[in-house]
Amino acid sequence: MSAEIICVGTELLLGDILNSNARWLAQELAGLGIPHFYQTVVGDNIERLQKVLAMASQRSSILIFTGGLGPTPDDLTTEAIALYFQTPLKEREEIVSDIKAKFAKRERKMTANNLKQALLPEGAEILPNPNGTAPGMIWQPQENLTILTFPGVPSEMRRMWEETAIPYLKNQGWGREIIFSQMLKFRGIGESALAEKVKAFFDLTNPTVAPYASNGEVRLRVSAKAKDQIEALAIISPVASQIKYLAGLDYFGCDEDTLASVVGDLLRQAGQTLSVAESCTGGGLGAMITGSGGASDYFMGGIMAYSNEVKISQLGVAQESISEFGAVSKEVACSMALGIKEKLKTDWALSITGIAGPSGGSEEKPVGLVYIGIAMPNNAVEGVKFLFGEEKQREFIRYLSSCSALDLLRRKLLVGV
């Protein structure tokens, strides 16, 4: 028994959107321990949809469709499924009235094309959509085959999955033995260097250990098969501990941990506060820090000093240092950090000034050059130079800058100033 995710939408084939639904559903299936070996993306095309159905219904027993349930003429998923199993579509009164009610509530009139969403194959159950007008279906068109359909809008799909699909699947006896994974996250070490350090673990079968790099972050996934999470954790823990020991400070957290949440926890434990001063990241570091709720325990705020005027007037950076060393320099980074620390009276302060590109680079100061300043509780300050590489994209350089600033603070918090 295995599931297969089938995402329908020409916008996916044209690359207009990222397939975030496939990722989210994959995580859910892994959590339920429902094996899942294939994902397919196909366009809003009735013939190719049926070809995919023909293949998928042979190799998988649960087909999870997302997309193509909308009100517009190019939404064809339901129609294609009904056609493939030669079952007529039937308008469902309860869906019609539900759609009408939803439009009324938002003081809008139902448009004719919304009625299309009330058609489901005969014999299919309605998979209710509390957040939207397009319901899905749960249907067994034949022995050992279950089809679930969801709209492409992530928030609608997720709620439908959690409220209706999960209980249904468990009820069918699926998701009994679980696969539970822990994702170990590292910073400051390359993928193959880490792989070399821990390669002995790659031969294990339960738990399994698998490495990969993701967005400038190196990760190891430790996965165990077990009857429940407690048993799985007991299998994972000893291996995870040995890996953490081998990685030392380069290991920073696991699973939902982010550099921001880890630094936040350390600050909370220490009862210390943080402020930031940002130039090229323009608020990205602050946004990263406040990405996890509860940041108000330690994050006071900061200043986006995008222009030199603001660096001078708000952070007390000396006009001279800008003229002598340039806005992108260790000296300016340091005085930005000291400036915001003093202004917001925090224990720690981080600053970022750099050249994120695509323009603005020079022979001597290339795109990707970033200085990060860290001001410490004892009012000592350090400036660190980073060269993220001219070939990198602006957004990635800005992202790496914020991560590196947080990692710098993390190491200081761990080893003491």
Added chain:
Amino acid sequence: MSAEIICVGTELLLGDILNSNARWLAQELAGLGIPHFYQTVVGDNIERLQKVLAMASQRSSILIFTGGLGPTPDDLTTEAIALYFQTPLKEREEIVSDIKAKFAKRERKMTANNLKQALLPEGAEILPNPNGTAPGMIWQPQENLTILTFPGVPSEMRRMWEETAIPYLKNQGWGREIIFSQMLKFRGIGESALAEKVKAFFDLTNPTVAPYASNGEVRLRVSAKAKDQIEALAIISPVASQIKYLAGLDYFGCDEDTLASVVGDLLRQAGQTLSVAESCTGGGLGAMITGSGGASDYFMGGIMAYSNEVKISQLGVAQESISEFGAVSKEVACSMALGIKEKLKTDWALSITGIAGPSGGSEEKPVGLVYIGIAMPNNAVEGVKFLFGEEKQREFIRYLSSCSALDLLRRKLLVGV
């Protein structure tokens, strides 16, 4: 002749990462006018990789693999391809020396497992990887079938595609007739309401018009088939103009345009400047504004006033308004906007204060409640209330808050204060 994208990686099946490679390659194929009807994701499993090869090599003539070229034992793509076509792997001297040189340059020693990356099937050409140690291949294992392999690391894959794969494909005579699309973007109108307005265009065949919603943004894609971009634009333009006319102010831009870039252009034209004061977004609005290079022309900076102390000390918000109306209120939003406008002496200022959740909501002030303030050149100020919905995720509420602030400014800039 059509291409197929095959992404290899258990991390994709476990949902550990988003499949950004599939999206990027899809955009590239569309641009080259190479039809592409299927995307497949399969794990690092030698049997299933071969099953996918069997199917894909029948329905497509160009197979584009990403992932599974790394140095670790679970990287199996090359091996699986060689095995399926019963061709031995051969170590390539030039790859070995290239890998050694790269490690030397980074003052690191090559690890034994990197040698694995030097093995390619006999007869396959090397697809060089300037940014990394894992090269890909270009191989015709049989009539009318071309296989290209790329590492999963996006920056490496992209450069290899641009520098080697595109010239190769064009050289083979592919990508002659192009499909060129324009993506029209809207804010402030629902998908089906827009569809209703423009439904007459959905029956067109060249250009085609297709709608969909993406992350709180409604879009219409207008695509033309033509011999070159100029011809395509001539086909698209008249339709695009009619659609823009029908949508009025709800249309904000197309293709690479973002609310930030559109607002930036309007500010640049008006020769006006902007500053921001952010509470719950913690810098996200500033980061969005500075996401496009050249923002220094109009964006001075701002303050992340995450704590009330900072709202009071740095933005001059009255303690009384916070106690009387709460930090999340129209009054505080307005005085945050006026405060930062005055402090940084800008023409415009935007402020955001709200409850992004997951905690902190109440009966009277639920999660998703956000007030946005806008201070105008004439020093008038407005506060606008938004209810993004309690069911929404923290990051999405923060994202919608920044977008809504920019859209508010956009409309003011267009219609005049």
